[in-house]
Amino acid sequence: MDAITTSGESAVTPAMTMRGEWSRFLGFLRRPVLPTRAPLPQVAGLIAVLRLFALDLLVMSGLLAIAGIVIATGVDMPETALAGMDIGPGIVFAVVVVAPLAEEIAFRGWLSGRPGHLLALVALVGGGLSATLLLSAAGFSYGADALETGLAAMALGTLGGALLALVALYLLRRREAMRWFQRCFPLFFWASTLAFSLVHLFNFPADQMATALPLVLPQLVTGTMLGYLRVHYGLWASIMLHALHNGAFISLVLLASSGA
Template identity: 55%
Template sequence: MTVATTSLAPANSTRGEWARFGAFLIRPVLPDRAEPFRLSHAVPVMRLLLLDLLVMGLLLSIAGLAMLSGIDIPETALAGMEMGAMLVVFAVLVAPITEEAMFRGWVSGRPGHVLAVLILGAAALVMTSDLTRSEAEVNWKAIAVAGTALVGAILAVILLRNRGAMGWFQRLFPLFFWISCALFAAIHLLNFAEAEWWTILPLVLPQFSVGMMLGYLRVNYGLWSSMLLHILHNGAFISLVLLATGAK
């Protein structure tokens, strides 16, 4: 039996990749599984990174014009933090890998991936619900829950690795795709803790925009490709923050 890997024609140029991405947004279609890993697939990631940087540049320019016109834009949580090595590593490596696993690991529609994310999500809820207990008890239980969930998630992926995307999930994929983009943007509202959420929705447009690109890469080229773009995106942002901090 032939397994479908992608519904879109391959792109031979940056412009072609962008057109392919545009066609995907107009009609999001989920293949049975992403294309097998190839080093050459780093090229589409770089093409989407260029598009991402152009979009981010446009949005930053709009934000700059808004500030010049007197509009007060809330600062992010990073504004009050010292940009040490641990924070940089977390922002550039840990956060992108974790967020991709949680927000886009499941959009493949494959049973193993969906089950793995459900296990990890349930574990996160259990760990969060115990934050009111003593620190020692929370730490030990957190270790046990996290370890068990990680093993369970890995087993789910391994045991169900030959299963393609579920048919019902493919039919509802456009809905799931846009939900994943919206959730990814919404979680970043927490970066503006002191502002009312409805007043800062425009400020998470960058996350919504890159979320669309990450989702496109994830379902067509694999989770590694969305992780790579996410790492490069955060790396570019942190580099700007470091340059701005160093210039002061």
């Protein structure tokens, strides 16, 4: 019996095999259906993350092979923002920890369709921006210059937005996915996935974004896996796969730079 049905409900039995999980994922892509709510973190979710990570590595290997063939034919590929950059612990932390957390909250935290998650995102962004603007208007000052003051105001604003988001999550914690959101879920799923992939175009120079479109295909593919994990196993699962994916990518970059 499958853990995830197409009736908008969440069951508890995990897929028995890796192939079963992959088949379930492909079935979800053919007909995206939003469960009522994802279960609490459990071993089945961790197993699903590792199974999707294996699929992610397989697909990325294929895409890298295609890219290698294209480069071998003499085609110039746009360079990412990491090209030529000295990658230290700070950048690794940002890529492997900060980016997965921030991007999953922004692009998939609300995909559950639950009122608390939608309101929490609005509170986090809206409350954070409002608090930052209020601090600036009130003449808030910190540090030696305007940059330090601005960063401090943003940090305090983000903290205020996060507190509002936590309140929203707590007050609406028992509310299930909204019916209208479930009906429109395929649209939300694909819009979220497309937006996630397109935002990575900003990793390339502005005058090369058009030619860089094929280079965000990996983010489009990975985004579908992240969306699947988010709605079926929880936001923690999509964050974990995102971190694993970015960790594999940054490891490859470090390996290539060390051998250069």
